[in-house]
Amino acid sequence: MFDTMTFTKVLGGFCGALLIFLLAGYGAENLYHTGPKGHGEDHVQGYVIEVEDDGADAAEDEGPDLLTLIAQAEIDKGERVYGKCRACHKLEDGANGTGPHLFNTVNRDKGSIDGFTYSSAMAEMPGNWGYVELDAFLEDPKGYVRGTKMSFSGLKKIEDRANLIAYLETIQ
Template sequence: AAGLFGAWLILLLGKFAAEEVYQRGAHGEPGYVVEVASAEASAPAENAVDFTEVMASADPAAGEKVFRKCSACHKIVDGENAVGPYLHGVVGRKVDAAAGYAYSGALEKVVDVWTPENLSHFLEKPAAFAPGTKMGFAGLSKIEDRANVIAYLESLGN
């Protein structure tokens, strides 16, 4: 027992000595300041790609290949819902218009109609675009992939 109490006493005295030697906030003003560029200023300017230009050159056949990722949860047959709502005629459709599908309500707070631009923003990162959405997909980071998928969905008709 004496050894245990002795070790505990040494621990407490060591802690007390360390706090006295290394006091936080008691060092005064810094001798010199190293200036660092902010992250915003040092970040390279991204080449902003115009979505309408990418959409104009989109390839529906390539979009059909990318759509395979989506087909795990979505069907393209009109009225046939799966884990997600059917996507036949989705381009230009009201966001909560798939009959028989129970939406979370998160999309209705962000947009009204699925324009190609709205679809692109949503497909980039669904959870960031509409927080609370039921769609658990991580997203399509390449703008070309998003444009191709949208062109494919558009080619299916309304």
Template sequence: MLDTMTFTKIVGSFCGALLVFLLGKWAAETLYHVGGSHGEEVAAYVIDTGDEDEAASEEEVEEVDFETLLASADVGSGERVFGKCRACHKLEQGENAAGPYLYDVVGRTIGAADGFNYSGALSEVAEVWSPENLNGFLEDPRGWAPGTSMGFAGLNDPEDRANLIAYLDTIGD
């Protein structure tokens, strides 16, 4: 039943299928990897518009000082930003959660929330939660107060920080 010619046809068909598969793989790599360079070359045509100087000037945008941002802060936007803080902080006086309560926090002595066990790293950096200290802390808590137990990564946008501080300033006495 299985003679030499049948066996040769079966092996030849497997070799042919393997050859077609390898050629297809080679063609796909050539198309998708620009000659096999794996991302070293860009497969795009760049049109020179002469706007390189404008792009460079846009990147060098002057930072607005924090006082100006705080003066023009939007309390409503700050309330929305507070949604990120709500998981660990409460606004009611004396109601601590994972973090201390934030009632009347702007201008309060650092580490003065009754009933909350602070890590001690905050009181070494500053004495009062001034808007400037809050701005630094909210930007990068672990960078501003190394050793703090606050696990929040921080708010990158200075406008969000200013809005949040303006909102927190309305909460309290």
């Protein structure tokens, strides 16, 4: 039925394995830990290497600005990027789909397509769809218009957005 000696051996085996596991973790932490130890929590091992900052990195990180990219945009690449929009948007004037049509979008008033039911957040947005506004919206629709019905996650590459905006500008 119930063998006390077997149960004790099994329990002892588990306790021994747990003890070995904990000791191995403690030893590895002490051997490989690079952060602060003990009471001197502000002490960190390592060296600080100071270098002069010439400001060149800041200019390299920014890359070309939006207007330059739109001026250099490739319309055929923009048409390919539009393929991501095609499921919900149509290009023909007045032909709304799940989203409003994109005919004459650049510089059009926001939320202004007759016959399309916009979210209240989009319908109440002032201004028009200039280059900067389209770029911000295409990068992160839900971040630009809180409460939009558009479920698209956005275009992360600025080149894709510039190509798409240049392509949309030709649809008039």
